[in-house]
Amino acid sequence: MGTFFSWLPEDVTANDHAYPWFGLRFGRPFELPYITRPDRVQEVFIGDIPAALWEFVELNNTHDPEGRIYCLEWMRNGVQYGVSWREPGLIHEDIFRFAESIPDAAELFEDLEFPVNVTP
């Protein structure tokens, strides 16, 4: 089970293209590894928690070719967290401050099943 929340600029409209965004996903750890090119992944720290930072390899190449998509992924108390974001429009410092402000979600997954049958 994983959940993905996203944030958009407040003034974004349907006509806007390639606006900055970022998203947070968290859930039970999954077994499949991420796939990336060599030398793209670096170890960073969110506070004292080790995390992986890498430029995201988008499989279908639909994102803004002028922009860059990044991922930050880490584990805490048995929960896997990931933040994705697009530059320009967001800077790494903002993302790290955002990540550091995430409370511990481990308790949430003890007996929680989100609904999956409601589509906007």
Next chain:
Amino acid sequence: MNDEFLTQRLSDVRPAFAQALQGKLHRLERRQRRRTRAIASALVAGLLFSLMLTLPPVRAQMRWLLREIGGVKFVETENPQEDWETIITSYTEDGALPEQDYFTPSVYLSVLLAQYPELPRFLPTWIPEGFAYSRSVAVSSYGHFF
């Protein structure tokens, strides 16, 4: 030629010297034996490795280097867009892509918050200025969104 001086009138070797010499010879012998064993092991390992590389499945596996950073696994490949399906299927037991990988329905944030009022306790307390929640939340039973 008189060579008696080689065997006659020689004084006895000091015991300490004899013992030190014997120790030194034993050490040299042990070092030589270890070196021979290390070279033989390296040759055998190299031969086995070369033989393994002739097997196509082993060669295929060697294309990817698995790393783990912060508890998260990564497969590094020069061709991620071409290799991702092969890599994913190699991590499933029956060789098929997991259907859950694509199962990412969305729910209204308001619906989710109504059902799980404790959820905000686990969301970030700081977001960059000028940003707001998207109204929908993706839910995946597998946890993999890409």
